[in-house]
Amino acid sequence: MSGPTHAPSEYRSRDAIPIRRALVSVSDKTGLLELAAVLAKAGVEIVSTGSTAKTISDAGHPVTEVAQITGFPESLDGRVKTLHPAIHAGILADLRLASHEVQLAKLGIEPFELVVVNLYPFVETIASGVTGDAAIEQIDIGGPAMVRAAAKNHANVAIAVSPASYQQIIKAVTLGGTTLAQRQRLAGEAFAHTAAYDTAVAAFFASSIGIRAAHPLPEAGEVADVFEVRASLAHVLRYGENAHQDASLYVSEGGAGIAQASQLHGKEMSYNNYVDADAALRAAYDFSEPAVAIVKHAQPCGIAVARGAGDPIASAHIRAHECDPVSAFGGVIAANRPVTIQMAERVKDIFTEVVIAPDFDQEALELLKTKKNLRLLKLPAGYHRDDVEFKQISGGLLVQQPDVFDEFSSDSWQLVSGDEADDATRADLEFAWRAVRAVKSNAILLADDGASVGVGMGQVNRVDSCRLAVDRAGDRALGSVAASDAFFPFADGLEILLKAGVRAVAQPGGSVRDEEVIAAAKKAGVTMYFTGERHFYH
Numbered sequence: 001m002s003g004p005t006h007a008p009s010e011y012r013s014r015d016a017i018p019i020r021r022a023l024v025s026v027s028d029k030t031g032l033l034e035l036a037a038v039l040a041k042a043g044v045e046i047v048s049t050g051s052t053a054k055t056i057s058d059a060g061h062p063v064t065e066v067a068q069i070t071g072f073p074e075s076l077d078g079r080v081k082t083l084h085p086a087i088h089a090g091i092l093a094d095l096r097l098a099s100h101e102v103q104l105a106k107l108g109i110e111p112f113e114l115v116v117v118n119l120y121p122f123v124e125t126i127a128s129g130v131t132g133d134a135a136i137e138q139i140d141i142g143g144p145a146m147v148r149a150a151a152k153n154h155a156n157v158a159i160a161v162s163p164a165s166y167q168q169i170i171k172a173v174t175l176g177g178t179t180l181a182q183r184q185r186l187a188g189e190a191f192a193h194t195a196a197y198d199t200a201v202a203a204f205f206a207s208s209i210g211i212r213a214a215h216p217l218p219e220a221g222e223v224a225d226v227f228e229v230r231a232s233l234a235h236v237l238r239y240g241e242n243a244h245q246d247a248s249l250y251v252s253e254g255g256a257g258i259a260q261a262s263q264l265h266g267k268e269m270s271y272n273n274y275v276d277a278d279a280a281l282r283a284a285y286d287f288s289e290p291a292v293a294i295v296k297h298a299q300p301c302g303i304a305v306a307r308g309a310g311d312p313i314a315s316a317h318i319r320a321h322e323c324d325p326v327s328a329f330g331g332v333i334a335a336n337r338p339v340t341i342q343m344a345e346r347v348k349d350i351f352t353e354v355v356i357a358p359d360f361d362q363e364a365l366e367l368l369k370t371k372k373n374l375r376l377l378k379l380p381a382g383y384h385r386d387d388v389e390f391k392q393i394s395g396g397l398l399v400q401q402p403d404v405f406d407e408f409s410s411d412s413w414q415l416v417s418g419d420e421a422d423d424a425t426r427a428d429l430e431f432a433w434r435a436v437r438a439v440k441s442n443a444i445l446l447a448d449d450g451a452s453v454g455v456g457m458g459q460v461n462r463v464d465s466c467r468l469a470v471d472r473a474g475d476r477a478l479g480s481v482a483a484s485d486a487f488f489p490f491a492d493g494l495e496i497l498l499k500a501g502v503r504a505v506a507q508p509g510g511s512v513r514d515e516e517v518i519a520a521a522k523k524a525g526v527t528m529y530f531t532g533e534r535h536f537y538h
Helices: 030-043 050-058 066-070 083-090 096-107 121-126 132-136 143-150 165-177 180-208 271-284 314-323 339-347 361-368 425-434 462-477 492-498 514-524
Strands: 019-027 045-048 114-118 158-160 231-238 250-253 263-267 293-295 297-307 331-335 352-357 375-376 390-391 396-400 415-416 444-448 451-454 481-484 504-507 525-530
Touching: 019 030, 019 050, 019 083, 019 143, 019 390, 030 045, 030 114, 045 050, 045 066, 066 083, 066 425, 066 525, 083 096, 083 143, 083 481, 114 143, 114 165, 143 158, 158 165, 165 180, 165 415, 165 425, 180 231, 271 293, 271 331, 271 352, 293 314, 297 415, 297 425, 314 331, 314 339, 314 451, 331 514, 339 361, 339 462, 361 375, 425 444, 425 481, 425 504, 444 462, 462 492, 492 514, 514 525
Parallel strands: 019 045, 019 114, 114 158, 331 352, 352 375, 481 504, 504 525
Antiparallel strands: 231 250, 263 375, 293 297, 293 331, 297 451, 390 396, 415 525, 444 451, 444 481
């Protein structure tokens, strides 16, 4: 069946569209009253339903009940309220067409320029353990219909499905209207929102009748014959790695990572911001103790855990920043504990692109919000890395288990040179070994007292990585420990570290020239362990 068609010449141009009439019906009331206040002050007629209308009215703002528009009361326990031509004609009328404008006038229907709708909390309901009819009752019908109608008609209507979009709507009201580009972006987000919602409903039905829902990843330990990647559009980004590249953010079902993080403040996240922030999280969350990682261009500028008295996460940040303050300028900071006011007081004076953490203390949040462009991201509850990771190559995908530390212990390490490390040295070696995993290969990391002091990364030979780590550490190399993500193929790289005064080394071993490398360590009287595993990161 084909839809209605019109010749291009029939369409009138519409870019900036003032908002005169808005349909507002939301389950999540976050930010609702701030938006309603702005709309009311601007003289926008607010049409609303049920509890949304009551919330707006109780706050003293004029609101028109949907039933007043349709002439039909909400019925069947609220199942039927907006499914009416008087509502949907106002959403779907394409006012670029003179014929639609004439028809609306004959029908006595006013158009909407804004629809603000978010859906019944179905996902949250089933996550809380609700099943059966109680879960089914949370499947929204009228909401998705309004969202899809407004998104389809984005040439004329702006659709907001999340409180995160309210600020741009508020700004548009003050500037005189929404732009076509803005409405297109909002429409994309809206269709992604309803698609994810329908996917959750479908998965619920599949599981409730004993059918295993399709999943984008194979079960742990299995090799799938077919690997399906399924994700829903969350945001269209300004551009990709470079300004000439288009880019978007998609979120995977059941994920709890940076893609699901809530942005609390700052400029829109960029493609590179997401890449760097994910790399920083990867580093910070390798540690169970309070830890901070600072990343620039997906490479760590500094990684540290808390030491001494005082605020732990602030201590970790200070020590991570001291590793390479020059490179940390314009970097991304990840913390594995809530950001405190003590940490925020340090961060505010350092040019930083993104701070991401499991939470922010209120004082810290208010202080960091004074930095206009600083992006603040709160991780979703239960943050974790995906069970399987993949990388696109031309013509296909590479799939692997993630490189993670499960129940980390150095008990299996083999001492091949020098004396057994004392407790402090072993703790530093363990720190360095966990931290070096976050560094791109070839990777060398120097550490002292639970903090990186020099990092050599991404070089095409291990000798250059050793030189870079030592150069960046400077005088701090003396007495530090070193970790290498893979074996030393020759003694030359290790000799650079020994000459700089490194006191102990952890490396995988496994080179055909291991004896040559061990001999160099023994000659210097330095403790060296073989860990038995490598941590390449490409």
